[in-house]
Amino acid sequence: MTGRKGVIIGGELSDGNLASITTELLGIGRKLADELGQELSALFIGNEISQAADEAIFFGADKVYVIDMPLFKDYLTDSYVAAWEKLNKQITPEILLLGHTSLGRDLAPRLAFRLETGVTQDCVELSIDPETKLLQKTKPVYGGNALAIYVCQECRPQMATIREKVMQPLKRDTSRKGEVIPFAPGLDETTIRGKVIGKVKEEVTGIKLEEADVVICGGRGLGGPEPFKQLEELARILNGAVGATRPPCDAKWVPSHYQIGLTGKLISPSLYIGIALSGASQHQAGILGSKTIVAINRDPDANIFRLAHYGVVGEYEKVLPAFIAKCRELLH
Amino acid sequence: MNMIVCVKEILDPEMPASSFKIDPEAKRAIPPKDMQLVISDYDESAVEAALKVKDSCGGKITILSLGGESAKNVIRRCIAMGADEGILLSAPLFDDSDSFATAFVLAGAIKKLGDFDLVLCGRQEGDWDAGQVGSGIAELLGIVSVTMIGNIEIKNGKAVVERIVADGREIIEIPFPALVTVSSEIGEPRYPSLRRVREASRKEIPTWNTQDVAFAESRNKMLSLFVPTREAKCEFIAGETPEEAGTNLALKLRQAKSS
Numbered sequence: 386m387t388g389r390k391g392v393i394i395g396g397e398l399s400d401g402n403l404a405s406i407t408t409e410l411l412g413i414g415r416k417l418a419d420e421l422g423q424e425l426s427a428l429f430i431g432n433e434i435s436q437a438a439d440e441a442i443f444f445g446a447d448k449v450y451v452i453d454m455p456l457f458k459d460y461l462t463d464s465y466v467a468a469w470e471k472l473n474k475q476i477t478p479e480i481l482l483l484g485h486t487s488l489g490r491d492l493a494p495r496l497a498f499r500l501e502t503g504v505t506q507d508c509v510e511l512s513i514d515p516e517t518k519l520l521q522k523t524k525p526v527y528g529g530n531a532l533a534i535y536v537c538q539e540c541r542p543q544m545a546t547i548r549e550k551v552m553q554p555l556k557r558d559t560s561r562k563g564e565v566i567p568f569a570p571g572l573d574e575t576t577i578r579g580k581v582i583g584k585v586k587e588e589v590t591g592i593k594l595e596e597a598d599v600v601i602c603g604g605r606g607l608g609g610p611e612p613f614k615q616l617e618e619l620a621r622i623l624n625g626a627v628g629a630t631r632p633p634c635d636a637k638w639v640p641s642h643y644q645i646g647l648t649g650k651l652i653s654p655s656l657y658i659g660i661a662l663s664g665a666s667q668h669q670a671g672i673l674g675s676k677t678i679v680a681i682n683r684d685p686d687a688n689i690f691r692l693a694h695y696g697v698v699g700e701y702e703k704v705l706p707a708f709i710a711k712c713r714e715l716l717h
Numbered sequence: 718m719n720m721i722v723c724v725k726e727i728l729d730p731e732m733p734a735s736s737f738k739i740d741p742e743a744k745r746a747i748p749p750k751d752m753q754l755v756i757s758d759y760d761e762s763a764v765e766a767a768l769k770v771k772d773s774c775g776g777k778i779t780i781l782s783l784g785g786e787s788a789k790n791v792i793r794r795c796i797a798m799g800a801d802e803g804i805l806l807s808a809p810l811f812d813d814s815d816s817f818a819t820a821f822v823l824a825g826a827i828k829k830l831g832d833f834d835l836v837l838c839g840r841q842e843g844d845w846d847a848g849q850v851g852s853g854i855a856e857l858l859g860i861v862s863v864t865m866i867g868n869i870e871i872k873n874g875k876a877v878v879e880r881i882v883a884d885g886r887e888i889i890e891i892p893f894p895a896l897v898t899v900s901s902e903i904g905e906p907r908y909p910s911l912r913r914v915r916e917a918s919r920k921e922i923p924t925w926n927t928q929d930v931a932f933a934e935s936r937n938k939m940l941s942l943f944v945p946t947r948e949a950k951c952e953f954i955a956g957e958t959p960e961e962a963g964t965n966l967a968l969k970l971r972q973a974k975s976s
Contacts (some may be wrong), residue, residue: 459887462852462862487882491864494816494849498856503817503936506848521940526845527746528730530737533845534940578861582877583888595883641902642885647846648759648901650883656970666734670846679970680951681963688734693951695973697966699959707963715971 406484408554415445432458442563459581485546502540529670550653599625604662605632646671664689718776724760759839763899765906797909797917808926815935820853825930836896851898867902
């Protein structure tokens with residue numbers, strides 16, 4: 386492919402600020418761009434989002450394209466894919482990265498098919514092969530039981546979506562310089578099918594699960610909704626968030642947005658504490674990126690202990706209150 | 718409502734991790750002996766979504782599956798759940814298809830079937846977790862798509878779907894023909910009755926091969942497949958009593974954090 390150059394990432398905002406996944410994408414994007422000796426760009430699509438551009442530069446972008454129009458207030462596959470298609474045609478990037486978020490995982494595959502290229506989703510590692518200069522994309526497969534490395538040899542751009550919290554952002558540096566470029570995709574609005582007619586927000590109190598640095602997760606062994614109060618208490622002490630495996634969600638002990646695993650949230654906190662859960666592979670795949678994994682379970686053969694760094698074998702009813710009390714004492 | 722649901726047979730994800738083995742040369746998992754392949758659970762959710770639509774406004778459901786001869790079992794299970802017809806897409810060339818090649822064959826089969834209003838797929842397969850076949854089919858067919866839906870209703874000739882997003886749900890209205898990918902939030906897939914299982918077992922499932930549908934080369938190449946070795950070995954924290962173990966765990970974490 387001649388003339389293709391540069392790395393571009395798709396930016397997202399969260400409550401008006403750069404989403405953490407976006408700073409992470411800028412971090413890995415910067416690294417890849419430097420290895421290739423090329424530029425790093427970002428694209429932000431939305432409505433009234435201009436404040437994002439400078440921030441993206443502070444986090445590593447050389448160029449920031451901004452599509453800021455009422456048409457893009459809501460995410461719709463048709464409009465966002467068409468906008469990306471136009472920008473891709475103009476700047477012909479070598480590598481295109483998106484977050485493995487609600488938006489990215491819808492946009493990426495449809496865009497890849499539109500651009501007649503291949504994408505690898507939910508990557509936990511990216512690197513440039515020193516010889517071929519191809520992007521090597523590593524992702525968990527078989528419910529996290531194995532990892533696969535993919536390359537896209539012929540088609541461009543090389544595309545991937547990146548799991549949240551696995552890449553390191555750069556330190557915010559306000560002395561970084563870059564260029565902000567408004568981009569008008571010139572879409573024919575009649576080609577946009579579908580309409581967002583409502584939004585239902587799940588009420589999240591405290592820290593978001595996927596952004597929490599500490600996650601306390603409860604499983605089937607808790608036996609009912611009541612013990613989750615203890616988990617909430619521990620989360621407050623450790624400044625973390627509470628999640629659950631699938632059975633407590635299916636049994637409606639906790640809301641479905643608590644769910645951690647392949648069906649549910651993919652998390653990569655510094656500290657994960659799993660309580661009274663067996664560690665089904667579905668769940669394991671969702672916590673793969675956690676730095677320290679701690680498990681409390683009465684069954685010494687529980688799968689979770691194969692993954693854990695620290696474990697206590699015992700009834701959570703006895704272990705947990707003492708653990709909570711000591712944590713409180715140590716932290717206050 | 719003419720519906721087409723794409724399903725896949727996979728290794729049972731619930732099988733014990735200890736029996737999971739891979740063939741690094743062939744770059745695929747080795748199914749344990751005597752273990753039956755199962756329907757990918759999100760695909761089962763897609764079948765359930767189609768059945769819900771059929772319950773409310775009638776229609777016909779055709780199941781498509783790309784796989785080996787054994788995928789007929791999966792198709793028959795869907796028919797036992799309430800689907801009407803099934804077609805197996807099977808040819809040696811289809812083996813080792815990536816998401817692009819898979820979507821290409823499925824889209825070809827859907828075009829050949831012709832008349833459809835709604836295509837449903839699982840949000841991602843339970844083995845490779847690529848999560849692109851649905852969107853890919855929609856793009857190849859040039860129809861609107863919404864991924865990861867947890868509910869669908871038909872209102873005034875349009876589909877109103879609820880898309881699951883990180884912080885809740887978006888309600889989206891789309892025209893037909895459309896493609897949706899379904900998440901498990903749609904609800905527990907129904908269990909087929911014994912009578913329906915028997916009926917489905919006698920149902921003829923035609924097989925289409927490369928003479929019926931076109932094939933395309935894969936775009937992504939897998940370089941390697943491996944089982945990650947974890948250096949971490951679990952350090953078990955003990956105590957005279959479970960309470961003491963809990964206390965010791967807190968001390969250990971504190972110590973580990975400051976070291």
